[in-house]
Amino acid sequence: MELKKISEYIWEIPKQGEMNVPACIYASHKLLESVRHDQTLEQARNVACLKGIQRMSYVMPDAHQGYGFPIGGVAAFDLEEGIISPGGVGYDINCGVRLLKTEYTEKDVTEKRKELLAEIFKEVPAGVGKGGITKLSRNVLKEILTKGAEWAVENGYGTKEDLLMTEEYGRMKDADPSFISDRALERGAPQLGTLGAGNHFLEIQKVHEIYDADIARAFGIHSAGQVLVMIHCGSRGLGHQVASDYIEIMENKFGTKGLPDRELVNAPIRSDLGQRYYKCMSAAVNYAFANRQMIAHWVRDVFRKVLGSSKGMNQVYDVCHNVAKIEKHNIEGKLRDVCIHRKGATRSFGPGRPEIPEAYRSIGQPVIIPGSMGTASYILVGTAEAEELSFSSTAHGAGRMMSRHEALRRFRGEQIRDELARKGIELRSTSWKGVAEEASGAYKDVDEVVKVSHEVGIGRLVARVVPVGVMKG
């Protein structure tokens, strides 16, 4: 596809044909190469054709082919004319990342890392089809879907301070579980408090390098070697079922005629169905917040048990990277409410946005970007420029570039475990084949992804962290 170069890291698909707006891609030459190999650009163009889209269809530096919308796609829609699309959120609603800091140093955990990981492995259920601690009743589940992480805190998982340091304060207020199908509830009931599988993981990390000491300090990160814990998971089967349900309901009601891809099925935001999806999606977002809240609580328990204390294990932040929200953005010089879809993209609000916790309001929100298994992850800060550049959004991870099938052919899980062990990184998983599928060689270079984010200005580098122990679902 023909791309117009705007600057070193900014590319544009000019408005043409059915497109209502141009598409904008943030990528280096190297990242663009892998994007060109799949359908990312075609999908970004398709999104630009949707009704009510504002300004541009954006593609983040870690983007790759999705279904309907690309993964790493950001699009905002007018609230009167626009649409909402389950495919623009993704199946794993509120897949996201939570970061805890500790006051432990590398030295404190080096000898205990095997034990720490083994205990976490015991406490946090993981793997395909693995259930949680309890099977929840319908009523309790509906309460969780309404209250999100608040429910978890009320029930003894973590503290009120955790809620302050969570996107949406851990609860989407518009959630309404009454429209959620029995099937989704059935899938969600046994899975709360589970990590899941696939690309989901839990890592014990250490700070490798700090790029911006002042901002890092505001986030609670003060020195190289400081130990952190990162949790990456989502809304499990419940969220997947909500997405599948509404794709079906929307195509039955509105059809898919004229859509270049059936997965782009959508409903007008103002329609009853559009509102119902938004409320159910919000409920699934809450499920994921509660899920990460419980897992974080168990991680603190393990630290207390193995190292004697969990003092100072405060939450840096918790971000969603598959979500649709109503946010105020600058549209042609006017601040207006739009429905923003971030599918495999992280919100990166800069200083002053009222949505971010008071402690961060003068500097911008923490943006947490997990790398692939066993490689570096990054902490960035949201910027004021991101508003104009990407509706305040940036990358969400490394982004795959090799198929799982190919990864299985090329890598062996046990070999990866041994290689990581030689680097001092402990790895535990429910499946060695699953480890091979998630080999870091199957992913783009996360260093390159965050470099582009930093250079473009949609999220600036604060710190680089590397794993000490990895638990893969």
Next chain:
Amino acid sequence: MEKYKILPHTADGKFQAFGQTMEEAFANAALATASLMWDWLRIEKKEKHSVKIRGKDLEQLLLKFLGEIIYLLETKKFLLGLVNEIRIEKKDEKYLLNALFVGDKLSDRYEIYGDVKAITYNEMKIEKNGHVTVQVVVDM
């Protein structure tokens, strides 16, 4: 004829499944989906679940049929090893599918290595050309 072929896809699972009939191609698509998560050949045939699906077209029928595998895994801890008695019929502009899933309960005896989160319409194709080929991309 081979039952199915796994195809390259950047992030997700993609396959084509084949059959002399629509039924056979659908049944093989079910095995292909299972193969992304576990080795269906090794699953003992101990438990049965009857599956009834309605779809407004064949694509929706296929999507919902394959979705049943994930649903049964997550809610009944059921691992599919075989598809029996599959029948597809068209009634009043709707498609109906009946089948019997045979397999076993999830246990430590089986390795589950992949997580299929959802079945998608992306790049879905159902082609009749002497025999039937279906193509599916699943979200992993």
